[in-house]
Amino acid sequence: xxxxxxxxxxxxxxxxxxxxxxxxxxxxxxxxxxxxxxxxxxxxxxxxxxxxxxxxxxxxxxxxxxxxxxxxxxxxxxxxxxxxxxxxxxxxxxxxxxxxxxxxxxxxxxxxxxxxxxxxxxxxxxxxxxxxxxxxxxxxx
Amino acid sequence: xxxxxxxxxxxxxxxxxxxxxxxxxxxxxxxxxxxxxxxxxxxxxxxxxxxxxxxxxxxxxxxxxxxxxxxxxxxxxxxxxxxxxxxxxxxxxxxxxxxxxxxxxxxxxxxxxxxxxxxxxxxxxxxxxxxxxxxxxxxxxxxxxxxxxxxxxxxxxxxxxxxxxxxxxxxxxxxxxxxxxxxxxxxxxxxxxxxxxxxxxxxxxxxxxxxxxxxxxxxxxxxxxxxxxxxxxxxxxxxxxxxxxxxxxxxxxxxxxxxxxxxxxxxxxxxxxxxxxxxxxxxxxxxxxxxxxxxxxxxxxxxxxxxxxxxxxxxxxxxxxxxxxxxxxxxxxxxxxxxxxxxxxxxxxxxxxxxxxxxxxxxxxxxxxxxxxxxxxxxxxxxxxxxxxxxxxxxxxxxxxxxxxxxxxxxxxxxxxxxxxxxxxxxxxxxxxxxxxxxxxxxxxxxxxxxxxxxxxxxxxxxxxxxxxxxxxxxxxxxxxxxxxxxxxxxxxxxxxxxxxx
Numbered sequence: 001x002x003x004x005x006x007x008x009x010x011x012x013x014x015x016x017x018x019x020x021x022x023x024x025x026x027x028x029x030x031x032x033x034x035x036x037x038x039x040x041x042x043x044x045x046x047x048x049x050x051x052x053x054x055x056x057x058x059x060x061x062x063x064x065x066x067x068x069x070x071x072x073x074x075x076x077x078x079x080x081x082x083x084x085x086x087x088x089x090x091x092x093x094x095x096x097x098x099x100x101x102x103x104x105x106x107x108x109x110x111x112x113x114x115x116x117x118x119x120x121x122x123x124x125x126x127x128x129x130x131x132x133x134x135x136x137x138x139x140x141x
Numbered sequence: 142x143x144x145x146x147x148x149x150x151x152x153x154x155x156x157x158x159x160x161x162x163x164x165x166x167x168x169x170x171x172x173x174x175x176x177x178x179x180x181x182x183x184x185x186x187x188x189x190x191x192x193x194x195x196x197x198x199x200x201x202x203x204x205x206x207x208x209x210x211x212x213x214x215x216x217x218x219x220x221x222x223x224x225x226x227x228x229x230x231x232x233x234x235x236x237x238x239x240x241x242x243x244x245x246x247x248x249x250x251x252x253x254x255x256x257x258x259x260x261x262x263x264x265x266x267x268x269x270x271x272x273x274x275x276x277x278x279x280x281x282x283x284x285x286x287x288x289x290x291x292x293x294x295x296x297x298x299x300x301x302x303x304x305x306x307x308x309x310x311x312x313x314x315x316x317x318x319x320x321x322x323x324x325x326x327x328x329x330x331x332x333x334x335x336x337x338x339x340x341x342x343x344x345x346x347x348x349x350x351x352x353x354x355x356x357x358x359x360x361x362x363x364x365x366x367x368x369x370x371x372x373x374x375x376x377x378x379x380x381x382x383x384x385x386x387x388x389x390x391x392x393x394x395x396x397x398x399x400x401x402x403x404x405x406x407x408x409x410x411x412x413x414x415x416x417x418x419x420x421x422x423x424x425x426x427x428x429x430x431x432x433x434x435x436x437x438x439x440x441x442x443x444x445x446x447x448x449x450x451x452x453x454x455x456x457x458x459x460x461x462x463x464x465x466x467x468x469x470x471x472x473x474x475x476x477x478x479x480x481x482x483x484x485x486x487x488x489x490x491x492x493x494x495x496x497x498x499x500x501x502x503x504x505x506x507x508x509x510x511x512x513x514x515x516x517x518x519x520x521x522x523x524x525x526x527x528x529x530x531x532x533x534x535x536x537x538x539x540x541x542x543x544x545x546x547x548x549x550x551x552x553x554x555x556x557x558x559x560x561x562x563x564x565x566x567x568x569x570x571x572x573x574x575x576x577x578x579x580x581x582x583x584x585x586x587x588x589x590x591x592x593x594x595x596x597x598x599x600x601x602x603x604x605x606x607x608x609x610x611x612x613x614x615x616x617x618x619x620x621x622x623x624x625x626x627x628x629x630x631x632x633x634x635x636x637x638x639x640x641x642x643x
Contacts, residue, residue, distance in 0.1 A: 008566075008570050012313065012317070016316075016320075019320055019335075022335065023334075026327070026332050026334055027330075027332070029600070030330075032599045032600040033592075033595060033596045033599070033600055034591075034592050034595045034596070034600070035330070036327035036329065036330045036332040036334060037334075038592075039319075039323060039588045039591060039592065040320060040323040040334060040335070043316050043319040043320045043323065044316075044320060046312070046316040046319075047313060047316035047317055047320060050309055050310075050312045050313035050316060051313055053309050053313075053626075053629065054309055054310060054313055057309060057629070069366045069569075073366045073367075074366075076365045076366060077362055077365050077366045077565070079365070080361060080362055080365035081362065081558075081562060084358065084361075084537070084541070084558045084561065085558060087541060087554070088541075088551060088554045088555050088558060091545075091551055091554065092551055096542075100538050100542075103534065103537060103538060103541075104534035104535070104537070104538055105534070107361065107365075107533050107534040107537050108530055108531060108533065108534045110365045111364055111365060111368060111529065111530035111533040111534070112368045112530045113528065113530035113531060118528075118531055119531075122531050122534050122535060123534070125535070126534055126535055126538040130538055130539065130542055134192075134542055134546055
C-alpha cells in the first residue's frame with residue numbers, strides 16, 4: 001500500500017529527472033544567450049521540485065489513498081482503454097465505419113447498456129452519422 | 142484604438158449580420174446540447190466541439206466557439222438542477238437549492254431564474270469586457286518581454302495558489318504543462334526537443350487534440366468505471382418565474398453580477414469562487430437563512446448570475462493580456478490560436494474589427510441563450526432521459542474523430558488516447574487539470590518572452606528587475622509561492638480550498 005501511495009509522485013519525479021537530463025543535451029547556454037535546452041531544463045527542475053514535495057506529502061499524510069477502481073470496475077476501465085487502442089490500431093486497415101460501429105458497441109456494453117436495439121441505433125449513428133457529419137465539414141473519414 | 146462604446150456598438154452591429162448570428166446560434170445550441178450531458182462540463186464540451194469550428198474562417202469560428210462556451214455553461218446548469226449532477230465545480234453550489242426546488246416541482250422556476258440571471262450576469266460581464274479590456278490592453282502594449290514574462294508568471298502563481306490545499310499539485314501540473322509545451326522544434330534555434338525522432342511531434346503536441354483526450358476520453362474512461370446514472374426530475378412546473386419569484390431574486394442577481402464581474406478580472410480566481418462567494422453573500426443578507434439548502438430561489442439566482450458574469454468578464458485578462466483564467470478559457474485561447482489569432486495586448490490593435498465583433502456577439506449570444514433556453518427546457522429534459530451508456534459511445538467517437546479531423550492523421554488519435562489515460566489518472570489522483578491546460582497554452586509565449594528578455598540583456602538575468610512592473614509581478618509571484626510553501630512545510634495544515642478546478 002505504501003508503495004502505491006508513493007508510486008505516482010515517484011513516477012513524475014523520475015520523469016522530471018529524465019527531462020532534466022534530456023534538456024541539458026539541447027544546449028543550455030550559447031553565446032551569452034539562452035540555448036534551446038534552458039527553458040525545458042528550468043521547467044523540469046520545477047516539476048522535480050514539486051513532485052518531491054508531493055512525494056513528501058504522500059509519505060507523511062494520513063489522507064486516504066485516491067479511490068482507485070477495484071475488481072470489475074478496474075477491468076471495465078482496462079477494457080475501455082483497450083478498445084480505444086484497438087480503434088487507433090485498426091482504423092487505417094479496416095476503415096472508419098466498421099471500426100466506429102465496433103467501438104460504439106463495445107463502449108455501450110462496457111457502460112452497462114443492455115438494450116441491443118438502441119445499441120445498434122447508436123452504433124450506426126456513430127458510424128454513418130458521424131462520417132457524414134465530418135465529411136460535410138470537410139474532413140473525409 | 143477605438144473607445145469601448147464605439148467598438149461595442151460597431152461590434153454589436155457586425156454581430157447582427159445573418160451569417161454571424163447563425164454561427165452564434167449554432168454555437169449556443171451545440172454548447173447547450175453537449176453541456177447538458179452529465180459530468181462533461183464546459184471544458185469538455187468546448188474540447189469535443191473544437192474540430193467542428195475548424196472549417197470556418199476565423200471570425201465565425203471564434204464566434205461559434207464563444208457560443209459553445211456560454212452555451213455549455215448553461216447546459217451544465219440544467220443537469221445540475223434536474224439530475225443533481227453538476228457538470229463542473231462552479232455549478233455544485235447551484236445544486237444546493239436548485240435540486241431541492243426541482244424535487245418540489247419547481248424545476249421550471251429554477252431553470253428560468255438561472256437563465257435570466259445568466260443573461261443579466263453575462264451582459265454585465267460583457268459590458269465590463271468592452272470598457273475594461275481596451276484600457277488593460279493599452280497597459281499591456283507598454284510592456285516588454287520582461288514584464289510580459291513576469292506577468293504570466295504571476296498569473297500562474299495566482300492560479301496555483303487559489304487551488305488551496307491542492308496548490309502543490311497545481312504547481313506540479315503547471316510545470317508539467319510547461320514541459321509539454323516545449324515539445325517540438327525550438328523556434329529560435331530549430332533544435333527538435335523531446336520528439337524522439339517522431340516527425341509528427343516536430344510541430345509540438347497539438348493542444349486541441351490533447352484537451353480532447355484530457356476531458357472527452359477521460360470522461361469515457363470514468364464512465365466505464367462508475368457507470369454514471371441519475372434520477373431525472375419528472376415534474377418540471379412553470380418555466381417562467383412569477384413576479385414574486387423575480388422580485389425575490391432581483392437582489393441576488395445584482396449582487397451576483399457585481400461579484401462575478403469583479404472576480405472575472407482576476408486571472409485564476411475561477412467561476413467556482415464567484416458562485417461560492419455569491420451564495421455566501423445571499424445566505425448572509427437573507428432575513429431567514431434557514432431557507433437555503435431547501436429550495437431558496439436566491440440560492441440559484443446568485444451563483445448562476447455570478448458564474449456567467451465571471452465567464453464573460455474573464456475574457457478581460459484573456460483579450461487584453463493573453464492570460465486565460467480558467468481551463469475552459471485556455472481551451473478557448475488554444476482554439477483562437479489555431480485560427481491565427483493570438484489573444485493579448487496586440488489583439489485590439491491588430492484585429493480591432495474581429496475582436497469587437499466577437500465582443501458584440503457575446504451580447505447577442507446572451508440574448509440567444511435566453512431565447513433558446515426558456516422554450517427549449519422541455520427538449521433538454523428529454524435529452525437527459527437518454528441513458529449515459531448510450532451517450533458514452535458517441536462522446537468516444539466524436540472525440541476520436543475530432544482529434545483525427547484536426548491533423549488528418551492517426552497519430553493525433555494516439556495522442557488523444559494517451560492524454561485520455563493521463564486525464565483519467567489525474568482525476569483519480571485528484572490532480573487539477575486547469576494549471577496543466579493553462580501552461581500548455583501560454584507555455585510558448587512564456588518561453589519566448591523569457592528568451593527574448595535574456596537575448597536583449599545579453600544573458601543578464603537582472604534585466605527582469607529593470608522595471609517596476611516586472612518587479613511588482615515577480616515579487617507578488619514569489620510571495621504567493623513562498624506562502625504556499627510555508628503553509629505546506631511549516632504548518633502542514635491544509636489550506637481551505639478557495640477554488641476547485643475550473
